[in-house]
Amino acid sequence: MPSAEDEFAEAFKQVRKLHKAFPQVDYLKGNHSDLPSRKAKTIGIPEHLMKDFKSLWQLDGWTIHPRYHDLVIDDVIYRHGDKGKGGQQAAYKNAVAEFNSLVQGHLHAQAGLVYHANQHDCVFGMQVGCGVEHDHPSMNYGRVYAAKPIVGCGVVYSSKVAFFEPMFL
Numbered sequence: 001m002p003s004a005e006d007e008f009a010e011a012f013k014q015v016r017k018l019h020k021a022f023p024q025v026d027y028l029k030g031n032h033s034d035l036p037s038r039k040a041k042t043i044g045i046p047e048h049l050m051k052d053f054k055s056l057w058q059l060d061g062w063t064i065h066p067r068y069h070d071l072v073i074d075d076v077i078y079r080h081g082d083k084g085k086g087g088q089q090a091a092y093k094n095a096v097a098e099f100n101s102l103v104q105g106h107l108h109a110q111a112g113l114v115y116h117a118n119q120h121d122c123v124f125g126m127q128v129g130c131g132v133e134h135d136h137p138s139m140n141y142g143r144v145y146a147a148k149p150i151v152g153c154g155v156v157y158s159s160k161v162a163f164f165e166p167m168f169l
Contacts, residue, residue: 081106
């Protein structure tokens with residue numbers, strides 16, 4: 001495993017490529033991107049001594065939303081996914097609970113799209129999986145689980161129409 005400094009340098013290169021490809025982004029912080037500030041708090045480092053996420057990764061043009069934030073675009077809720085209901089078909093359960101179309105990540109081994117309707121309207125819940133390399137040493141903690149990460153692409157056309165396409169790598 002690389003040192004923390006080497007890992008940051010490698011991640012920084014990847015973030016620079018993403019930033020160049022997508023200069024304007026709404027970024028929802030999740031449990032992993034929030035980890036440095038959580039660890040600092042655990043060991044007693046005051047938050048004002050920490051570099052903020054946007055400055056640390058040099059993300060000019062990006063809007064960084066805090067963990068557990070619901071971003072609503074064109075009447076679709078987007079969230080990291082460690083908020084609300086969990087378990088199997090978490091995005092679907094959250095869409096039904098909110099009765100609003102909803103897209104979420106966070107759950108590595110779940111991806112797909114389920115629609116729900118009542119007599120007045122129809123909504124969808126889309127789980128988009130994750131973008132991790134299963135065989136990377138940092139993912140060793142997940143080796144004991146039978147379910148493996150799913151990588152795919154979710155496309156939202158409107159609050160009523162979406163598609164999910166799995167990628168088999």
